[in-house]
Amino acid sequence: MTTNENGSYKGKVAFVTGAASGIGRATALAFAREGASVSVADVSEPGKQETARMIEDLGGQAIAVRCDVTRAEDVKAALDKTVEAFGRLDFAFNNAGIEPKQAAPTAEYEEEEWNRIIDIDLRGVFLCMKHEIPLILKQGRGAIVNTSSGAGIIGIKSSPAYTAAKHGVIGLTKAAALDYASQNIRVNAVCPGYIDTPMMGRFTGGTDEGRAKVFAEEPVGRMGKPEEIAEAVLWLCSDAAAFVVGHAMVIDGGQTVQ
Numbered sequence: 001m002t003t004n005e006n007g008s009y010k011g012k013v014a015f016v017t018g019a020a021s022g023i024g025r026a027t028a029l030a031f032a033r034e035g036a037s038v039s040v041a042d043v044s045e046p047g048k049q050e051t052a053r054m055i056e057d058l059g060g061q062a063i064a065v066r067c068d069v070t071r072a073e074d075v076k077a078a079l080d081k082t083v084e085a086f087g088r089l090d091f092a093f094n095n096a097g098i099e100p101k102q103a104a105p106t107a108e109y110e111e112e113e114w115n116r117i118i119d120i121d122l123r124g125v126f127l128c129m130k131h132e133i134p135l136i137l138k139q140g141r142g143a144i145v146n147t148s149s150g151a152g153i154i155g156i157k158s159s160p161a162y163t164a165a166k167h168g169v170i171g172l173t174k175a176a177a178l179d180y181a182s183q184n185i186r187v188n189a190v191c192p193g194y195i196d197t198p199m200m201g202r203f204t205g206g207t208d209e210g211r212a213k214v215f216a217e218e219p220v221g222r223m224g225k226p227e228e229i230a231e232a233v234l235w236l237c238s239d240a241a242a243f244v245v246g247h248a249m250v251i252d253g254g255q256t257v258q
């Protein structure tokens, strides 16, 4: 596993949004396994409590914090609670996101659905970084990883809002990376392919047929595991990635290579 200056993530603090489920939960657990204290932020009450419990079962330290990433006051309060509990902030994984309810060509796309997706998947990442960065600056160094998608790299037919939001996350990541590179905060993004999470279960309908369609789009013939994204996030936060700035790392089994 990747290491930081003291050989692990011990004594470090990570804030993870969307940590009640899927990729966020796997990453929260990975940070904890490597010794970090983790702030488990989500809108899902039972899910975030469950992730915190899973971390404590591993012998790790966690707090579950309510955080709707579209509400600046929630984000700020969640970060304040994190620093109150653990004394500092070193890493943030801005991962909370939703999939579209609607598939429709751009001219037929509902404005309300556009706003909903952009609000959570793009503006939420901005709000989180806006309030995380001043706290990380206090440590003198740290790293942020934002969750984009294959939809941040290629266009997805009949998905204008999600495609725009996830492309936007990459642009935002690059701008913030340039703003803070000289102050020792590295900002990068991950672009997962099809990952086997509850979100993907809703997308495939959980049927063998739905899953088979997704496998067929993946050159490796399977979905990714949330843990495979978690490994990339931990690496991006580690000193091994000290020269990696403003990068959008694609982890997708080759899906967007085709």
Ligand code: NAI
Binding pocket: 017, 018, 019, 020, 021, 022, 023, 024, 041, 042, 043, 044, 047, 067, 068, 069, 070, 095, 096, 097, 098, 099, 120, 124, 147, 148, 149, 150, 191, 192, 193, 194, 195, 196, 197, 198, 199, 200
């Ligand atoms: P998931 O649905 O399993 O987990 C998403 C979590 O985000 C849930 O716990 C949910 O409660 C939380 N959330 C939703 N809205 C929120 C809000 N306003 N504030 C705080 N938390 C909120 O989804 P999954 O698959 O783990 O996705 C995580 C991220 O990865 C998302 O940004 C998604 O767009 C992205 N992604 C997922 C892929 C996949 O195949 N599963 C592929 C590419 C990107």
